[in-house]
Amino acid sequence: MAILKKSRILIQSSSKMGLNQKKAFNALLYIAKQQMDEDFDRKIFKSTYKEVKSLMTDKRINNNELLKNLESLVEIGITINILENEKFMSRRAVAVLAEVETDKDFNIEFIFPDTVRKNLYHPKMFSPLNLDFQKGMSRKHSLPIYEFCKDYIKVQIPKMELETFKFMLGITGAYNKIHDLRRKVIEPAIKEINETTDINITKYELIRNGKKMGHIKFWGEAKEGFSVSEGNGIFPGNEVEIFEEDPKGKIKIQKTLEFEELIKKMPAKEKLTLKQEKELKKLIKEYGLEHVESNLNYTNSHKYKEYYNYLRKAIKEDYAEPMRVKAAAEKERLEKEKLELDKQKAAAELKAKLREETLKFYNNMPEKERLDIEKTALEELEQLKGIKFLKNRPTIFASMKEEKIIEILRGEHQNGYNKKGLKPAETD
The missing domain is CATH 1.10.10.10 (Winged helix-like DNA-binding domain superfamily/Winged helix DNA-binding domain)
Structure with a gap:
């Protein structure tokens, strides 16, 4: 298993x-x-x-x-x-x-x-x-x-x-x-x-x-016969239950650390009654933590006569929806930028690794084969018009030589000689 x-x-x-x-x-x-x-x-x-x-x-x-x-x-x-x-x-x-x-x-x-x-x-x-x-x-x-x-x-x-x-x-x-x-x-x-x-x-x-x-x-x-907590830890972290007694010691209020973090975001002067805490928990269950938290932040940034009444109305009518939509769009933009940068980085690393393997392969080739590659690359280089006047002639020559080596590497991949072949065709 x-x-x-x-x-x-x-x-x-x-x-x-x-x-x-x-x-x-x-x-x-x-x-x-x-x-x-x-x-x-x-x-x-x-x-x-x-x-x-x-x-x-x-x-x-x-x-x-x-x-x-x-x-x-x-x-x-x-x-x-x-x-x-x-x-x-x-x-x-x-x-x-x-x-x-x-x-x-x-x-x-x-x-x-x-x-x-x-x-x-x-x-x-x-x-x-x-x-x-x-x-x-x-x-x-x-x-x-x-x-x-x-x-x-x-x-x-x-x-x-x-x-x-x-x-x-x-x-x-x-x-x-x-x-x-x-x-x-x-x-x-x-x-x-x-x-x-x-x-x-x-x-x-x-x-x-x-x-x-x-x-x-x-x-x-x-389903009957299956354990939902197998592996010891559906909630091993931030949903540990804690209990707090009311001043009279008669009522126990069950809270989660997530709820504790949420009410810490309220203005210091605002204190919830036990009844309001229970109602706020119900609102979290009904609308979700993200929905409630965004409307709490909205309430904090606006004027109000009665804090909790304004917060309740904001949650139910979702005053913060435009803010969430805008924030989500900005996050999506940043995520796309990050993904594109990750792809570029991965491509650069792959290119560097290929160049390293190409150079290693080239250095291990017999001298005659290396000279043949250089000769072929030089002949093709001389056929390019105006090449003698180009300042980047050495770079172009190195690139053409590298292409010739890669062609040889690909040929060996297809014949199954390379130890890191990428296209096995057999099935087991």
Whole structure:
């Protein structure tokens, strides 16, 4: 049984990954975590085609298909913590994998970006996912919905803004007709989750916000015989329960650290009564922490006669919605910029690595072959018009020589001689 303790930050994420890419990502997370348990400082992880496929599915996967899925994870970005439910970390975008390398013997080496790696070892909040259950899934949207609901199955599954839900599934801008969203996405996913996993989603509801559907909420329960807390830690971090007695010692008020942090943001002179605290908790359950917090910040920045009454009205009528929309747009812009910079950095690192391997290969070649390469490159250089007058002639010559070496390297890859071949065609 392979249990992946997946960080809530990675569960509450959005990407353009397909189903097999999501399964491969989970498999690599599990493999990396096992190896980090032996060596915490480890950054380069090793596996095989066979091991990864065994964690993804019981069905046969062609090696070329698996390779394509693995290599695509370097190009795909993932926006993590989209519900902003982690106390000390904001939402951000990173690459799924920093690097992956395979060879002709079907071995795999891979590296995670630092952000992913840090959330792999002892995450503050996680859900224990039995990877056997992902094997039976055939629908793209089942896995993220399952992981989200499983994360909260021991408590109340929070209400989510519909656009955030679609963003999590990677379908922003699609299925704009509610009928299509129900029929093609939500209900088939629920059916598959209930048939193949350890939880039952017993009910879901699309909630109106004015004339439009604004939120979605799921209800669920663990199936008989399955433990929802396996792995000791659905909430090992910032949802530790504390208790405080009222001045008369008669009433105990249950609070969470999240709630404590929220009320600390209120003006120091404003003190909530016990009744107001209970009501505010109900509002958080009804509207969500992000919704309440944004309207609390809105209230703090405006004039009011009675603080709590104004806050209650702001929450119910959502005065802060324009602020959240603007903030979300700015975050999305910054995330896109960060993702583009990450891609450029990865491309530069890959180019530098290729140049290093090319130079090493060239230096190990017989002298006659090296001279032949230089002669061919020089002949082609002389054919370029006006080349004698160009100041960057040495740079062009070096580039042409490098291209010749890469052509030879590619030829050896195709013939299966190179130890780091990237296109194995066999299947096991």
